Amino acid sequence: MRTPPMTTVTPDVSTRQGLSALDLLEAEGIHIIREVVAEFERPVLLFSGGKDSVVVLHLAAKAFAPGKVPFPVLHVDTGHNFPEVIRFRDETVERLGIDLKVARVQDYIDDGRLAERPDGTRNPLQTQPLLDAIAAGKHDAVFGGARRDEDKARAKERIISLRDEFGQWDPRNQRPELWSLYNGRHLPGQHVRAFPISNWTELDVWNYIERENIAxxxxxxxxxxxxxxxxxxxxxxxxxxxxxxxxxxxxxxxxxxxxxxxxxxxxxxxxxxxxxxxxxxxxxxxxxxxxxxxxxxxxxxxxxxxxxxxxxx
Structure with a gap:
């Protein structure tokens, strides 16, 4: 299967093949998800209920329709989430019949593995519960909804990004992905993060949500x-x-x-x-x-x- 080229999306732009730019981004995302499922044994999708993870889950559902999504979703629950988002998360996985795994920051605080930060935010405390959940589930590939346009650090990320045996990322040791060829090689204990919508912008995401009528x-x-x-x-x-x-x-x-x-x-x-x-x-x-x-x-x-x-x- 020939992978569609990466592109920057503007509304109502069409290619000579008759496909819109959103069609190409969708095809690329579905291709990435299928490649990861074919190459790795125990993938999992990080699902917070946020718009980007919702879009990735929507792509996964399309990739394997009419069958079910063939991997679980994982949420690192900080305990500071908006109640509306938690309700949406639970309703979504129930509707799709997907297994939901939850790693709770509060459990780590209760038993002393983590301590509350002076500034009160728990977002930076998600790392250890995430890495422990990946190890416990023996997940060798982790889908995420990160996009390159969000932040300078995410702009450095490859679509298939290697994490070492400690779960760490080395921005100076990134693998080339020429011609949309992805290298998933990893040693025991290592895993990769996979970003199917890495090439999308915030506007692409919202145009796609509107086109697909995504809740x-x-x-x-x-x-x-x-x-x-x-x-x-x-x-x-x-x-x-x-x-x-x-x-x-x-x-x-x-x-x-x-x-x-x-x-x-x-x-x-x-x-x-x-x-x-x-x-x-x-x-x-x-x-x-x-x-x-x-x-x-x-x-x-x-x-x-x-x-x-x-x-x-």
Whole structure:
């Protein structure tokens, strides 16, 4: 099977073969998923209920239809998740009949393997539960929904990215992927991360969600919420996200561009209540969703790369 070439997508662009750019990205993603399933013994898909992992799961369902997705999904639950996302996660795996594995950060805190951070966020604490779950499940390939346009560290990532026996990533030791040929060789104890939508942009993702009519957690769309302003972002009021002295709460019409923890993810003001309105809004945006709304990526200039080197998504 000849792999479609990688491309940058703009709406309503067609190729000489009569396929749209979204068709080519979809074909590439399905090809990557099938290649990984054919080459590896125990793949698993990281599924948080966020839009990117939802799209990867949708591609996987298409790749193996009319059969079921032939691998489980794994969620590293920090305990700080939005309740709407957890409900959506559970409803989705039940609808598709997929096995859900959950690694809980709270279990590690309770038994002393991890300690709460002074800043209150748990997102950086996901690494050890993730690596332990991969080892326990003997997973040799882990699908993720990361995209190159999200962050400088993710832009360095290959589509098939090797992790050593400690789960660590070496950005200086990346394998070439000329002509979309993927090298999955690994030693016992090592595994690879596979990123089927690596070449997609945020706009590609939303165009595809609109075309395929893919369901998402409701907080991706504009809704009224009690929020407060911090570090240039609107934070949702919740048990793990409370205003500090001097921070006033108010009701605002907001939506989330990315879904991380309540303790590290901000909302943006928006009146986009449906997918077509979100597409129009993303088209006008000059910041990636992580750059605009993720406090955990502001810890340092190399925050994402440091976490990835240690085994993060």
């Amino acid at each position: 998402l957690p409701p907080l991706y769309y504009a809704h009224e919420r009690e929020v407060f302003r911090r570090d240039g972002m609107w934070w949702s009021v919740g048990e793990v996200s409370l205003p500090r002295e001097g921070e006033q709460t108010e009701r605002r019409l907001v939506r989330y561009r990315t879904v991380g923890d309540m303790s590290c993810t901000g909302a943006v003001e928006s009146d986009a209540t449906d997918t077509s309105a979100v597409v129009a809004e993303v088209t006008r945006s000059t910041l990636t969703e992580r750059g605009a709304t993720r406090a955990d990526d502001r810890i340092s200039e190399a925050a994402m790369e440091d976490r990835k080197k240690n085994g993060y998504f």
